[in-house]
Amino acid sequence: MSIKDKFPITLYNTLSKQKEQFEPINEKHVGMYVCGPTVYSDVHLGNVRTFMSFDVIYRYLMYLGYKVRYVRNITDVGHLENDADEGEDKIAKKARLEQLEPMEIVQHYTNGFHDVLKQFNLLPPSIEPSATGHIMEQIEMVQALLEKGLAYEVNGSVYFDVSKYDKSYNYGKLSGRKIEELMESGRMLDSQDEKRNKIDFAIWKKASPAHIMRWNSPWGEGFPGWHLECTVMSTKYLGETFDIHGGGMDLVFPHHECEIAQSVGTTGKEPVKYWLHSNMLTVNGQKMSKSLGNSFLPHELFAGTHKLLDRGYGPMVVRFFMLQSHYSSTLDFSNDALTAAEKGYKRLMEGYKIANGLEFVEGTVDTELETNVKATIDSLFENMSQDFNTAKALAVLFEMTTTMNNFKAGNIKTGLLSKETFDTFIKHYTGFITEVLGLKEEKGEDNQLVDGVMDLLIKLRNDAKAAKNYTVTDKIRDDLKTLGVSLKDGKEGTEYSID
RNA sequence: GGCGCUGUGGCCGAGUGGCUAGGCAGAGGUCUGCAAAACCUUCUACAGCGGUUCGAAUCCGCUCAGCGCCUCCA
Structure with a gap:
């Protein structure tokens, strides 16, 4: 029996609103898509949390023996700042402010994004496609939707006809919205005259003369709508139906809802089996976001230069801190919490060092200890398989750390375990710390x-x-x-x- | 206004109706020249009110407080 069959994963599916047993479409392979960043500014710690959550999920799936194709996109088309026609595109705006080419902006922040994730020890995805690299495919999907009669063109822009789609399918099932309520709810922005209904969304937008990022299309020069790229790229690399789609909670509506509509509208198939959403990082109970001005940039954290911080904290301490909570809960960011996490992290890493240095000395096996240790190893997997509960897995690792300390202190002899159990114990204790949770020693090169x-x-x-x-x-x-x-x-x- | 979420001990934070979460901090002890670390023991809980149940932090209702989405957002 393979490990993945012994410890089946259950996960909370936003679509069904309940925990489900994870059964990939192909037994040994998993396709996972995660919405990446729009590269027009520095990623902050809230962004990092989401990518870290899916990094651990990616790592755990692999640890269980799955072959995973992990696709995470880079949004490098400048989407409009709001839904109105006159909104400036974010990348172009930044380019104008910094007097650079839009693609220089894109490259700069893409590099920054990669650097930051590397510091937090995130594994790179299997494929990292960019929106601008898939303009043709996006145009094709717009055409397909027009042919199906689910989209309409107005003055060089193409909109998705949500009400029409909703007649055959169900728009709003992911986020729990009802189309009638969306139609009548408050906000009515200007310049919506092109849309037949306010809830329709652009899948292709005509470029105004000032708009720099533009491509030729059957409808004139323009650029693709925001939701389209993810649908196109996930379909291209993972197929019309794939296993896991992830992203931050704040993308559920409208982004992911629209992705479903586009996919179903094009192929008639449900695109995603399991929708996973990670919750927000908060500061004093409020969502960390650029617009609220409460975001922390990674370098401010490391150096301790942010005004809410007393001092700096290393990336691994922050990683540990984030893993202590469940990805689907909000997590509040504070000095005290980080200081406590730092001590806990050090204690765990001390245990890790001990484990690496332990030598097995044959002895008489204590069956009770043997049984307990085996059960503890199992619970490590069981907890992690329970919707990727890293907090519980850490709790088990700390239990194991106590045992490591006892080994070191000589309170417990290694030979009280069978050689096989001892080896498995060390293997998974260290394996979970480094391979699954992605923790490593903060310093340590050329010592x-x-x-x-x-x-x-x-x-x-x-x-x-x-x-x-x-x-x-x-x-x-x-x-x-x-x-x-x-x-x-x-x-x-x-x-x-x-x- | 609509939809949804949260409220756990000094702090952070897991909790699948009945069994110690865990980390940090605190207290006592072992070890040590002293300390640190480690080890052992230990104290603080489930927002409030009501209900279901043999039994509720966990299910249901109400109240209070906070948050998210409904506009770009991880």
Whole structure:
């Protein structure tokens, strides 16, 4: 029995509004699409949280043995700032402000996006397609929708006819909206005269003379609608129906709702089996967002330069912090929470180091311990398979950390476990920390010199200690502490750690 | 206004009706020259009111508080 069959995944599907057992369309392969960023400004930590959530899902699926094709797009077409015709496109606006080519803006922020995700140790997706690279396919889909009679052209723009679509299908099923309510609800913006109904959305937009990003189409020069790119690219790389579609909660309506409409309208098929949405990162209970002005940029966090921070925190501490909550819950960002997370993270990583250094010594197996350890390993998988509950998985890892500490302290002999169980224990303990949760040691490259110097200092200090010269021993320890190096006297000698 | 979500101990944060979440902080102890780390033990809960149930943090209703989406948003 393979691991994935032993620990079947259940996940909360936004479409059905309940937990379902995960059964991929093809037994061993999983197709997953996640809506990526619009690259017209720096990603903030709220954005990072979403991509991190799906990074862990991606990692766990692979850990269970699935072959995953993970597609995450880059939105590099400048979409309008609002639904009105006169809205300026965001990338063009930025280009004008910074006096750059729109594609320079796109490249700059795409690079920045990649750098940030790399710092947080996110794996790159299997395919990262861009909207501008798929203009032809988008035009084709617009044509297909026109042919089906689900779209109409007005003055060089093409709109999706939501009411007509809703007669045959069900618009609003993902977000729980009713078309009548959407029709009468409050906002009526200007310049909607081209649309037959206010809820219709543009799938192709005519470019005004000032609009820089533009392409030729059967309807004149223009650019594709925002929702279209995701439908086109997910279909192209994952097929007309695929397993998982993810994104932030705030994309459920209208973005994902429109994606479904476009897919169903074009192919007649349900595009996605499981819709997953990660919740918002909040600051003082409010959604972190650029427009509210409460967003944290990664470099402000690392350096501690943000006005709400007392000091800086490393990317792995933040990763740990985010994993302590469930992806579908809001998570509040604060100094205190980060400080607590930092200590917890260090404790876990100490356990990780111990696990890597443990040696198995044959002994008499304690059946009770053996059983407990096996159950703990299972619960690690069970919790993670429960809608990717990283918080619970971490709780189990901390239980295991206690055992690691006991191994190290000699309170528990490794030989109380069978060799097989011991190896499995170490394998999954370290595997979950690094491969599934994507945590790693914050620092640690080229420590050779530091190691050598520290060994020397520790030796000198131990000599002084043997001579009971505590003035010297304490001076070494205290001065190192001010430099950010802690000494720990254990039974088997002194170790150091860099704070 | 419409639709939806949340409210857990000093803080953060899991919780699939009955069994210790976990992390941080606090208290006591073991170890140590002292400390740190580690280990052992331990104290603080389920917004309020009512209901269903043998039993509710968990289900239902109401009240209060906060939030999200309905416009670009992860």
